[in-house]
Amino acid sequence: MIETVGVGQSEIEIDHVVDFVVYVVPPGSGDGLQGAKKGVMEIADLIVINKFDGDFKPVCRSLSRRLESALTLTMTKHSYAGANWECPVELVSAETDYNIECIWEHALLFRQQLGEEYLLKRRHAQLQRSMWKFLGDSIMHKLRDDDEFSNRYA
Numbered sequence: 562m563i564e565t566v567g568v569g570q571s572e573i574e575i576d577h578v579v580d581f582v583v584y585v586v587p588p589g590s591g592d593g594l595q596g597a598k599k600g601v602m603e604i605a606d607l608i609v610i611n612k613f614d615g616d617f618k619p620v621c622r623s624l625s626r627r628l629e630s631a632l633t634l635t636m637t638k639h640s641y642a643g644a645n646w647e648c649p650v651e652l653v654s655a656e657t658d659y660n661i662e663c664i665w666e667h668a669l670l671f672r673q674q675l676g677e678e679y680l681l682k683r684r685h686a687q688l689q690r691s692m693w694k695f696l697g698d699s700i701m702h703k704l705r706d707d708d709e710f711s712n713r714y715a
Contacts, residue, residue: 576604576638577687580680581668583607586628588620602628603635605648607667613652613659625650639675646674 565575576582584605602608608628613621628650639646649667653660672680704710 573600573604577690580683581606581671583609583664583668585609585611586624588612588617588624602631602648604638606638606646606671607664608632608648608650609664610650610652611655614654614657621652625652639679646671 563575563579582605584601584607586608588610610621610624610628632648632650637646637648651660651663651667653663655661
């Protein structure tokens with residue numbers, strides 16, 4: 562399990578190292594989802610709206626409808642491989658333990674529906690991407706630290 566801080570590229574890059582992405586949304590983030598979180602919604606395998614308790618229930622229900630509507634306009638990240646997975650939106654409350662078990666249930670269903678072969682291919686692609694990124698970063702560091710190269714091409 563990996564948690565991101567929710568800012569910058571780290572939340573998008575996480576898709577390159579995990580099998581299943583859970584995007585946890587607080588109830589007050591409805592308007593902010595338009596631009597800043599668009600990329601995260603496109604990589605999410607499950608969207609969880611937390612704090613579905615007390616006064617937040619109506620806001621959470623409304624946000625859930627908006628997210629479900631927005632998801633109908635996007636293509637699932639797994640559809641290119643013929644995998645059959647639509648990103649569900651769930652209401653949960655960590656405070657009252659309401660519907661928390663659904664997160665694990667969706668993760669298991671995801672694995673079952675996509676299949677072990679698909680996940681292994683995905684992990685292979687993730688490892689290749691990581692290798693090329695590491696090599697590219699290593700070469701750039703080496704060139705940046707090489708005084709002769711820097712003096713010649715600066």
